[in-house]
Every structure is written in C-alpha cells, then in structure tokens.
Amino acid sequence: MAQKSVDQYKRRILSLLLKKYERSQSFQAGIPGKQRPQMTIKGSELAKDYDDEMDYRKRELIHNALQELCHEGITEVTWPKHKENIEVGKVYLNFEGVERAYLHTGEKPKGDKIRQLAELLIPLVHHPWDWVRTWGEETYRRLEERRPSGLDLDDHQGYGDLVQVLLALPGLEENTPKRVLSQKLFQDSKRFEQGVERRLLSLLRKIYPEELEKDEDYLDQVGIVENPKMTLVFGPLEIEMPTELVGNSATEEDRAKSLGFNFRAFQGGLGLSAESIKELSIRDIPARAILLVENLTTYHEVIRHPVQLSAPLLVIYTGGFPHKSTQRLLKKISTFIETQNPLSLEGIYHWGDIDYGGIRIFEYLKEHFFPSLRPYRMDVVTYLDYVTTGLSFGEEQCLKLEQLLTLPGYETWHPVITELLRHRKRVEQESIR
DNA sequence: GCCCTCGGATACAATACGTC
DNA sequence: GACGTATTGTATCCGAGGGC
Structure with missing residues (x-):
C-alpha cells in the first residue's frame, strides 16, 4: 500500500518536472542547457501533502519517492543547511533521466507528439493552393524548431482529419454538401461537422486570402455548403x-x-x-x-x-x-x-x-x-x-x-x-x- | 449563436545559476 | 561577489470546446 503511494508521488513529481522541462529552452533547442529543470516541493501542488501536520507519513513517502528517483539517477535533491532529510530544498531533473521519467509517468514525450504532428503536415507542402501550402510549410517549420505552432499537440487525429479535408478541397465540386464530403472522406456523414469544421473555419479565418463575413462564406469559397444554394x-x-x-x-x-x-x-x-x-x-x-x-x-x-x-x-x-x-x-x-x-x-x-x-x-x-x-x-x-x-x-x-x-x-x-x-x-x- | 471554462501562448519581472 | 544569462513565476490574452 505504502509502496503504491511512493510510486504515485514519484509519478507526480516527475510529471511536474517534465512539464517544466517541456517549457524550457533546453527542450526547444533539443540539447541540454546549463540549468536543469527544477522545482521546490513547497511551491508545488505537493505542498499540501508535504506540510500535512495531521499525517506526517505523507512527507516521509515524498522523501522516499525522491530517494528512489535520486538512486535511479533521474533526479537530484538539495537540502538546506541543518535540514538534511527533514525539508527538501530543490528537486532537479537530470537531463539523462528525461527518457526514464517519461516511462515512469506513462506520458508521451512532447518531442514525439511534435514529430508525429509535423509528419502529418508534410503532404500540405505540395498543396496546389498557395495559402494552404504556406501555412503547412510555416507550421511544419515551427514544429521542427519546437516553437509554438498554435496546434493542440494532443489531438493527432483531429489534425489528421483536417489535413485530409485540406487535401481534398482543390478537387471538390462547387456546392459540395458537408455531409457528402464527410461521407466521402471519412465514411461517416457527421464527422466533418463534429470534429473538423470548427478547426477548418478557424484556420480559414486566419489564412484565407480574402476577409469574408460569415463562417458559411468561408466554407462556400472552398466549395463546402450546408446544402446546395440557388x-x-x-x-x-x-x-x-x-x-x-x-x-x-x-x-x-x-x-x-x-x-x-x-x-x-x-x-x-x-x-x-x-x-x-x-x-x-x-x-x-x-x-x-x-x-x-x-x-x-x-x-x-x-x-x-x-x-x-x-x-x-x-x-x-x-x-x-x-x-x-x-x-x-x-x-x-x-x-x-x-x-x-x-x-x-x-x-x-x-x-x-x-x-x-x-x-x-x-x-x-x-x-x-x-x-x-x-x-x-x-x-x-x-x-x-x-x-x-x-x-x-x-x-x-x-x-x-x-x-x-x-x-x-x-x-x-x-x-x-x-x-x-x-x-x-x-x-x-x-x-x- | 452565445456564454463559460480551460489550457496554451506570450510578455515581463523576479530569481537562480554559472562563470570569471 | 559581481555580472550576464537562463529559468521560473505570474498575469494576461486568445482560441477551442462544451453546454445550453
């Protein structure tokens, strides 16, 4: 039971450190920087457990978790003077422990998510429409450089669908009903409206060469309609x-x-x-x-x-x-x-x-x-x-x-x-x- | 279509670290 | 210990998504 809690604390600590790592310059550059990702327990969401006067065992479990992580070489801990093993100062994530940290938490490395998303965009580089191609190339470049791309890294399938729709647009007949498009691309008449339309509209409003008025105007310009219009x-x-x-x-x-x-x-x-x-x-x-x-x-x-x-x-x-x-x-x-x-x-x-x-x-x-x-x-x-x-x-x-x-x-x-x-x-x- | 919530991006200030 | 640089923390904005 106690061991299970130690594991839970290990995962929470590593998850917090990985979040910091993913926001750091070391991650963006792809090479370890001079400073390691670091955190204080007292300034983290673990502070409540760490300072729980009603249950001191929580602090012991957190200490045990840190001890195991240090032993495995994933983290390093500093203790303030005269507070050795009493109150943690700082917890550092060792760069060489990052991979194992991801294994511990079960989270997918951000680098992998970015790489897979970038690969999705590759077909857009040959898109016949300039404005789609430009967006595809620029977004691909941003992802490759690990810069913010505006994409939700956790929605791989959503962007896969979006790319599929963007690739289909040049070949669409005018006045193609949304559901016909959806059935043709996804074998599901509602998937476009439920999962792709909003994202496509948001993109069109950003990158379509003309500023139009309504959502339906943008969709119409790329050949998609609710129903054929007279x-x-x-x-x-x-x-x-x-x-x-x-x-x-x-x-x-x-x-x-x-x-x-x-x-x-x-x-x-x-x-x-x-x-x-x-x-x-x-x-x-x-x-x-x-x-x-x-x-x-x-x-x-x-x-x-x-x-x-x-x-x-x-x-x-x-x-x-x-x-x-x-x-x-x-x-x-x-x-x-x-x-x-x-x-x-x-x-x-x-x-x-x-x-x-x-x-x-x-x-x-x-x-x-x-x-x-x-x-x-x-x-x-x-x-x-x-x-x-x-x-x-x-x-x-x-x-x-x-x-x-x-x-x-x-x-x-x-x-x-x-x-x-x-x-x-x-x-x-x-x-x- | 509107409202609300959540999370990511960004800017900036504060703080910590590394080097000399 | 001073200084420059990197990292962290915080506030704010904006867009996506869900509920109604």
Whole structure:
C-alpha cells in the first residue's frame, strides 16, 4: 500500500518536472542547457501533502519517492543547511533521466507528439493552393524548431482529419454538401461537422486570402455548403440552355439545339442552381440597370415594389459575399457586358447594409466583377435618414472601419465611414424603405 | 449563436545559476 | 561577489470546446 503511494508521488513529481522541462529552452533547442529543470516541493501542488501536520507519513513517502528517483539517477535533491532529510530544498531533473521519467509517468514525450504532428503536415507542402501550402510549410517549420505552432499537440487525429479535408478541397465540386464530403472522406456523414469544421473555419479565418463575413462564406469559397444554394434573379436577362444535360461532353450540334429563356416572363423571379449556371450562356441583357442586392428580404421587396432606378431593371440577390455559383453568374454577366457592351445598359449598382461588411462586400464585387459598380442607397444622406433605427456596434467594428480609412481605393467611402464612426450605428438595408 | 471554462501562448519581472 | 544569462513565476490574452 505504502509502496503504491511512493510510486504515485514519484509519478507526480516527475510529471511536474517534465512539464517544466517541456517549457524550457533546453527542450526547444533539443540539447541540454546549463540549468536543469527544477522545482521546490513547497511551491508545488505537493505542498499540501508535504506540510500535512495531521499525517506526517505523507512527507516521509515524498522523501522516499525522491530517494528512489535520486538512486535511479533521474533526479537530484538539495537540502538546506541543518535540514538534511527533514525539508527538501530543490528537486532537479537530470537531463539523462528525461527518457526514464517519461516511462515512469506513462506520458508521451512532447518531442514525439511534435514529430508525429509535423509528419502529418508534410503532404500540405505540395498543396496546389498557395495559402494552404504556406501555412503547412510555416507550421511544419515551427514544429521542427519546437516553437509554438498554435496546434493542440494532443489531438493527432483531429489534425489528421483536417489535413485530409485540406487535401481534398482543390478537387471538390462547387456546392459540395458537408455531409457528402464527410461521407466521402471519412465514411461517416457527421464527422466533418463534429470534429473538423470548427478547426477548418478557424484556420480559414486566419489564412484565407480574402476577409469574408460569415463562417458559411468561408466554407462556400472552398466549395463546402450546408446544402446546395440557388441564385435568385429577376428581370430582363436572356439566356440559352442546352436542351439536354450535356456538360463538358456537349458538341456544337448539341449547343445548336439550345433553348432560349427570358427571365422577364417570370414575375416572381427565378432561382438558378449551380448546375444551371454552369451550363447557361448569356444571350442578351436588355436592362437599363443591374441591381445587386445583399439582403433576401430587400430582394423580395424590390421585386414587389421596383426601386427608383432606370427600368427595366435586372435584380440579382448576392446574399452577402456571393457564393461560388452566384460568382460564376456574375462573371458570365460581366464578361458579356465587357465583350458585347449592351447599348441599353446605363448603370450597375449594389445595394447593401451601410456598415463595415456592406462596404467590404461592395468593394469585393467591384474588384472582382464590375469595375464601374456604383453604390445604391449607401450614401451619407440615406445613412443619416435612417441612423435613428440603426443598430449599435462595438469597438472591434470601429477599429476595422478606421482601418478602411487607411486603405487605398476606399476614398469615396470616407464620408460614410466618418458618419458610421461618429454615430457608432450600422444601418441594415431592410430598415430602408 | 452565445456564454463559460480551460489550457496554451506570450510578455515581463523576479530569481537562480554559472562563470570569471 | 559581481555580472550576464537562463529559468521560473505570474498575469494576461486568445482560441477551442462544451453546454445550453
């Protein structure tokens, strides 16, 4: 019984010393330093047992444990003057005893954990996407150098799954549902959501080249969705669709059999699937204006009560940062405008929230699709008209807005940003009637 | 989605150690 | 014993994960 307690104390002492060792420079450098890891019993979690006046045997057991460890050459103990075998001064972990200390405690050496985690990341070094490759290389290097990597060393399987997902991303089809991905990779439809999604999102927020808004925006950009999404369109847009599902195998003959559609005929607008957008080609845009709308409620309102923009008006719902298939449609439209230069088209507008996110989405659309994009009802006058119904925002948003003031290309937004910072309120487009 | 807890990372001050 | 360096201790921040 007593021997068992001595063993328990030995394990606890070694565990504490190993923790200190793993935090020391000696561990990071991989070579013993000048100072050994050390601790005082009185300053440790063993102090309570060591000073237990109701049961002095505990101190004896701790002394016995230390005596055995010293005898084995794993530790060394110093005693203050005149207190030999009465009160321990310091306990040192001998570097040559580290390996045996791990054996005693049954803990996995931190060096092994780091090495195994680093090996997991090796396949990322050949990843086709720069930003994943860079992260993989940098994290691998940090692990090799035993520097803090931000990874949980005890979750080997979790990072194995993450790497598997990262490697699968470039080959994913757009709009791949989470559960389909999970089933395909892990033969378990929920494992992605339960064990990988959070970690992937946290990584994407850190390393994805664009700053997006919501978690689902980040997942969508790498091809993962909860469920496939539709792109909502209303107004004069004339497209052609192949008569049969032809995809990449379409011949010129098939294409010749294509059907034409004019969206104007659909008074409530239409929803286009990713597959349809992939297949369609644009025949004409007989609109005088195009309006991109950030918010779903506003999109439906605009259909029911057309806004005061040049009619006929083509309306496209972007849903915040547009998802991949909406982006594909926007690309087709922008290419059509660029190459065909439709005569009737007088302007392209975007209507979003008057806040940090709204401004960033506008600039994203402008940069990637429509260089001549103009804001609609996102000006100072509209803001001041509705600011009383606005929602307050905190310090974090203020800092982000202040940062926008320093970025090139945001000069036209300075008056709006100044007002946003002055009132500390954001105006959602649903509140604008 | 929010809140709470826990653990790891980091910075900095205090302390101990090694060398001369 | 003085000084420079390494280690330890402490406070704080941040992200992950779990519970609701």
